[in-house]
Amino acid sequence: MTLQIRISWPAGHTTATIDETPTSTALVGALPIVSTARTWGEEVYFDTPVSVALESGARQVVEPGTVAFWTDGDALALPYGPTPISRGDECRLAGPCNLLGALDDDPRILATVRDGDPIRVEIVRS
Template identity: 40%
Template sequence: MPTNLLPKRPTPPRSAKARSVSAPARRVLIKAGRITIRAELLDTATADRVWAALPLYSTAERWGQSIHFETPVETGRDRTARVLATPGEIYFWVEDDRILIVFGPTPISRPGEVRLPRPCNLWAKALDDVTPLKDVAPGEKVSVTVA
C-alpha cells in the first residue's frame, strides 16, 4: 500500500519555547583605566556592528558625568535613538562614531534628567554599577572586548 494514502497522525504542537532558538547572550567587558564594567548587548543593528568590530581600543574623554571614546564603527541612527539617557545604558553617538556611557548628568542636562548631546543609539546595558567610571581620567586607555 502506498504510504501517502495512510492517514496522517496529528503531531503534537511544539511550545513557543521549543520553537525559538535563543542565541547565547552577547556580553562585553569595558575597561577604562582601572575600572571594568560588564555589559550585555541588545538585539540592534548598532550592537551587531559593535560586536563585529571587537576588540575595540581607544582613549577616554569626559563630558560631565559621562565618558565617551572614539571607535572605528559606523552606523546610522536607529529606532533606539534617544536624547534622554538612563545611567547603566550604553549608547552609540552616531555623528561622532563614539561609545558614550553616562553615570550622571551631563553639562546640558536639566534638573532630574541625563541628557545626551544628540539622539544616540542604545546598544547595550551595563550589568555592573557604572558610577565608578567617575574615577576615569581623560586620556586613560579604554578597551571593549568579548567577555
C-alpha cells in the first residue's frame, strides 16, 4: 500500500508518495496535522504528534526529496540539499531517520518554506 500526502505552506505545496512502514502508519493515523516549519540548511522539518522507534532501515544520508522521520525529535524531515553537517552536496540529516517515501515534485520547491511558516500535512483523497 502506498498513499499520497500533501504538504502545504504559505508560498506553495507539494505531494509525496509514502510507503507502508510502522512509522508511516502512525503518521497517517495522526493526519491532518498543522505544525510550524523550521529550516536547517537546505532541510525543512517540523514537529508531529507522533512518537516512534528507530526502524532497521533508518539512514542519516539520503537523497534530496526523501520524506524522513527524525525519531529523536518526533519530526518530519524534508531535505532538499546540504545541511550544516553535510559533506559536500549530500543531504545529511541530524541523525538516523526512518524513511517514509519521497516527494513527487522537484524537492527545490521546499526552498520557498520560511522558518516559522505554518505547515499542513494531509492525506490526498483520490
